[in-house]
Amino acid sequence: MVECHSLRCCGDMFAPPTTKLGFRHAVVPVGRWGGRRSGRLELSGLRPSLLRIQAALPGQESSPESAKRCCDSSAPGTSSYVLSTVGNSTNILWHECPVGxxxxxxxxxxxxxxxxxxxxxxxxxxxxxxxxxxxxxxxxxxxxxxxxxxxxxxxxxxxxxxxxxxxxxxxxxxxxxxxxxxxxxxxxxxxxxxxxxxxxxxxxxxxxxxxxxxxxxxxxxxxxxxxxxxxxxxxxxxxxxxxxxxxxxxxxxxxxxxxxxxxxxxxxxxxxxxxxxxxxxxxxxxxxx
Incomplete structure (x- = not known):
């Protein structure tokens, strides 16, 4: 699970009061998210949505490198996504399956x-x-x-x-x-x-x-x-x-x-x-x- 301990790690993507997606606030920084109360913003399973939000905001980067920077965490026990560019396909992730x-x-x-x-x-x-x-x-x-x-x-x-x-x-x-x-x-x-x-x-x-x-x-x-x-x-x-x-x-x-x-x-x-x-x-x- 990837967790961001503050909104700063995601840059200014949530700064505009209204985004072109048509809603006023993208995230609530404290409270219940995903069924567990925490003082931190939990991003597990939400990262694709965050990338779409980021791409919709003016002037925001959407490269694989910026996507990785957005939600990577060096905190112990956290995991990170590594997106790739293959041919003309960008921001793609290889998903492993337990049945190989x-x-x-x-x-x-x-x-x-x-x-x-x-x-x-x-x-x-x-x-x-x-x-x-x-x-x-x-x-x-x-x-x-x-x-x-x-x-x-x-x-x-x-x-x-x-x-x-x-x-x-x-x-x-x-x-x-x-x-x-x-x-x-x-x-x-x-x-x-x-x-x-x-x-x-x-x-x-x-x-x-x-x-x-x-x-x-x-x-x-x-x-x-x-x-x-x-x-x-x-x-x-x-x-x-x-x-x-x-x-x-x-x-x-x-x-x-x-x-x-x-x-x-x-x-x-x-x-x-x-x-x-x-x-x-x-x-x-x-x-x-």
Missing amino acids: KLERQKLLSQKGCVIWITGLSGSGKSTLACALSRELHYRGHLTYILDGDNVRHGLNRDLSFNGEDRAENIRRVGEVAKLFADAGLICIASLISPYKKERDACRAMLSDSSFIEVFLNIPLEVCEARDPKGLYKLARAGKIKGFTGVDDPYESPLDCEIVIQQNDGKCPTPKAMAEQIISFLDNNGFLQA
Whole structure:
């Protein structure tokens, strides 16, 4: 609980007799507040309101530093809020919960992680993601798939396929995948994600070894022969610009956890590919809490 022992610690925010909020006196310095009689002004639980009042008064600071100064106390036994600025968000506070990742993992009997499947269009990423989810489900494990096309039907429907939006698409999926892993789920993300920088940025979002990069290393000629969505044909005809593998590069992973590729010119079955990943998960302790 944060307590101010005098109104002076909050500056002159209560000095004007009438504020633009429409009331005459913001606080009563002595008496009952929050159900306990005290000679001090109790601010526990009221700090957000005080910040709003401060922001409404002319000439008052509203920076994270001034907000912290407003109600910090050095008195023994008191606690202080530490507000942060992250990106374009200011005056935000991280709230901890007594139920954390370890408790959720114990409940699910598995360890949360992100399986990031990358490869060319037509390499079989979505097929592998579904096969892996099905096999893990049969074994009693909770998964969720973030498919590159599916997320553009909702979360990323506002993004195009230019370079900037493609990078933002990957960033958003990485952030959502991080939340799923924190929830204790095995999150399977299947996206082309052609650039190493963006994949590494998603890896850096997770604080431990729970980012598992899977390179579906299927040759371009095989992917183009499959062409399940007809996109290669459109790209070769010049109707799609910046298509990965045709007129835009794909940067192959150099140090990923799992590589899946052809054997003697034949692609492994979806079930065999899923088993290869499951074996990695089992050997590295992800399938038990």
